[in-house]
Amino acid sequence: MHDTKELRNRIKSVSGMGKIIKAMEMVASSKIRKAQNRIFEARPFLEKLEDFIAELSNFPDVFENSFIKKHERFENVLILAITADRGLCGGYNTNIIKLVNQKINEYELEGKNVKLNIIGTKGKNHFKYTGRPLNKVYENLSDYPCFLDAREIANDLIMEYLSDTVDKVELFYTEFKNTAEQKPVLKQVLPVPLSILRKELDFKNGNISSKDETIIDFIFEPSAQEVLSSLIPEYIYTVIYDALLESAASETGARMTAMRSASDSSDEMVKDLTRKYHRARQQQITIEIAEIASGAEALK
Amino acid sequence: MANKKIKISIVTPEQKVFEGEADYIGIPSVGGSLGILVDHLPVICFLDIGIVKIINEKEVNQIAVCRGYLQFVRNNANIITESAIITNDENKAEAINELRKKHNISQEITEETKKIAQATAALKTLVKF
Numbered sequence: 359m360h361d362t363k364e365l366r367n368r369i370k371s372v373s374g375m376g377k378i379i380k381a382m383e384m385v386a387s388s389k390i391r392k393a394q395n396r397i398f399e400a401r402p403f404l405e406k407l408e409d410f411i412a413e414l415s416n417f418p419d420v421f422e423n424s425f426i427k428k429h430e431r432f433e434n435v436l437i438l439a440i441t442a443d444r445g446l447c448g449g450y451n452t453n454i455i456k457l458v459n460q461k462i463n464e465y466e467l468e469g470k471n472v473k474l475n476i477i478g479t480k481g482k483n484h485f486k487y488t489g490r491p492l493n494k495v496y497e498n499l500s501d502y503p504c505f506l507d508a509r510e511i512a513n514d515l516i517m518e519y520l521s522d523t524v525d526k527v528e529l530f531y532t533e534f535k536n537t538a539e540q541k542p543v544l545k546q547v548l549p550v551p552l553s554i555l556r557k558e559l560d561f562k563n564g565n566i567s568s569k570d571e572t573i574i575d576f577i578f579e580p581s582a583q584e585v586l587s588s589l590i591p592e593y594i595y596t597v598i599y600d601a602l603l604e605s606a607a608s609e610t611g612a613r614m615t616a617m618r619s620a621s622d623s624s625d626e627m628v629k630d631l632t633r634k635y636h637r638a639r640q641q642q643i644t645i646e647i648a649e650i651a652s653g654a655e656a657l658k
Numbered sequence: 659m660a661n662k663k664i665k666i667s668i669v670t671p672e673q674k675v676f677e678g679e680a681d682y683i684g685i686p687s688v689g690g691s692l693g694i695l696v697d698h699l700p701v702i703c704f705l706d707i708g709i710v711k712i713i714n715e716k717e718v719n720q721i722a723v724c725r726g727y728l729q730f731v732r733n734n735a736n737i738i739t740e741s742a743i744i745t746n747d748e749n750k751a752e753a754i755n756e757l758r759k760k761h762n763i764s765q766e767i768t769e770e771t772k773k774i775a776q777a778t779a780a781l782k783t784l785v786k787f
Contacts, residue, residue, distance in 0.1 A: 396672075403671045406738050410729055413702065505671045505740060506760070521775035576731075579687045579703035588704060589727060592740075599671055 362642065365635040369628060376624035382446070383617035386610050390537060393607035397534065400603055404596050411593060413576065414586045423583075425516075425590040426550050429525040435465050436473045436493070436524040438515060438547070438598075440531040440605040441481030443500045447609050448616030450532065450540065451480040457542045458530050462490075473524060477511070477602075503606055508599035515598075516591055519548045531601035532608035538615055540608035547597060550590055662696045666712060666735040668721060668742055675742040676712070676721055683735055684711035685728055700731040707757055709750050710737065720745050722753035724760070 421427060439458045441451050458474075458481075465472050475494040476482050482495045494514060499507045518524045527548040533541045578585055663679040685692040686708025694701070705726040712719040726739025741760065745753040 399673050400671050402674060403669045403738055406669060406729075406736055409736075410702065410727055410738070413729070509740075517775050521779035523779050575700065576729075577699055577701040577703075579692065579701060580689050582702075585702055585704050585727070592727075595740075596671060 362635060362638045365631060365638060369631045369635060372624055372631060373628050376621055376628065379617050379621045379624060383614055383621055386614035386617060387537075390607065390610045390614060393603070393610050394534075397600075397603050397607055400596075400600055404600055407589070407593050407596055410589055411586075414582060414589065423586060423590065424520060425548065425587070425594075426552070428549050429522065432470070432525045434471045434473065434524040434526075436475065436515065436518055436527045437461065438475040438511070438527065438529045439477065439481055440500075440529075440601060441476065441478035441484075442605075442609045443479045443497060445480060446616065447613035450609055450612035451478075451484070453540075454530055454532055454542045455481060455484050457544065461528070461530070461544065473518075475511075475514070499602070500606055500609060503599065503602035505595070505599050508602055509595045512591070512595045512598045515547060516594060529598065529601055531605045532612075534604045534607040534611060537611040540612055545597070545601070547594060550593070662733065663714070664694070664696055664730075664733050664735050666737070668710065668723070668737040668739065670739055670742050672741070675744065676719065678712070678714065678719075680712045680714045680735075682711075682713040684709070684713075685737075686710065686723070687728075694730055694735065696733060698730060701728070702730075703728045705737070705739065707754055709745070709754070710742075720747070720750055722750060722757055724757040 437458060439454060441454055445451065462472050462474075473493045474485060474490060475496075476485060476492055477496045478500050479497050482492065482497070485492055496507075496511060515527050519527055526546070529545045529547045531543065531545070533543045535541060576582075663681065664683060666676065666678060666680050666683060667674065668676040681696065683694045685694060685703065686706050687703045688706045689703075691708075692701075692703060705723055705728060707724050708722070710721045710723050712721070722743045722745050723737065723739040724741050726737055726742075729736045741757060743753045743757065
């Protein structure tokens with residue numbers, strides 16, 4: 359038998375918690391529209407940039423570019439992982455960390471050195487706890503990432519790659535599919551994967567016939583080489599920026615879903631507790647009546 | 659000739675700044691100012707900080723851009739830039755200053771960067787031993 363007072367207190371605290379959860383859900387759902395819009399607004403820029411680079415891939419010395427050319431040895435890997443600054447967003451952080459750990463283990467089994475750059479407090483705390491040294495940590499930008507933040511992060515990666523201290527840079531982020539579905543993914547950043555150049559090359563080799571344009575002779579200002587070598591860092595900035603936006607949207611989406619199920623279960627709990635409370639109260643009344651009745655009976 | 663126009667769009671990572679038609683575009687390329695009229699040859703150029711001037715009939719639009727690229731082909735001009743501010747004759751100097759401040763230009767990645775980065779890394783390893 360439950361104590362009615364205790365039950366009343368529990369109902370009060372659970373419904374209070376439910377209100378907070380509901381508020382968080384509402385905040386997340388208003389934020390998500392904004393985050394989604396930012397992804398859509400960034401898309402044309404990336405597409406145009408890819409077009410530009412594809413255009414430049416007609417030049418034979420493209421593959422000699424220091425961003426595209428692979429290092430001769432492959433020993434050091436730099437991993438950049440994007441996590442959130444705050445928790446309470448379901449499996450969002452756990453999923454990305456799981457993927458990173460899996461990849462780190464793979465590389466270490468192959469005898470490669472792994473360096474880790476982390477974005478977000480949650481990731482930092484996790485890897486600090488497991489005792490893995492972190493190369494660089496960036497915090498306080500998962501809420502509203504700016505292009506300049508992306509630029510700063512990307513510049514650090516580029517410097518590491520150009521100075522030959524790492525031979526490959528990989529980016530781990532969460533791809534935003536819709537509010538209910540987010541997927542942790544991995545993308546190679548440096549050396550720049552050839553797939554972005556391939557579009558045009560396939561066409562050149564006659565593999566793609568649908569494109570009816572001929573190769574255009576562009577005038578380059580100042581020169582093709584210089585344009586390409588400044589265009590590729592720009593592409594890397596944009597890739598990082600895009601990943602930051604996707605991750606921000608995913609975080610909000612994950613939080614919204616998590617909070618929705620939490621608020622549902624808190625509603626359920628309140629209902630359950632209220633039922634128990636009524637039953638306990640009823641029982642108490644029944645006992646009291648029985649006592650009075652038996653007392654009256656005894657007096658006769 | 660009168661009905662032929664250049665289609666121009668200016669996009670930044672954050673938004674689409676401008677989209678429209680033009681008779682003439684003035685571009686602040688790194689090699690100097692570049693004027694583009696209808697039926698210009700295909701060109702790809704690297705932009706400096708400066709003003710993109712777009713003239714359509716009598717209407718003049720001025721947009722301050724910071725580092726970007728122009729691709730002009732078949733009367734389509736695509737400009738992509740890190741940031742852009744729509745401005746006018748009076749406060750274009752201000753807009754340029756703002757952009758310059760926002761983008762720390764010393765952080766540029768150039769041909770030299772690779773050499774500098776390698777040298778710093780070599781120095782660091784020397785210091786360690």
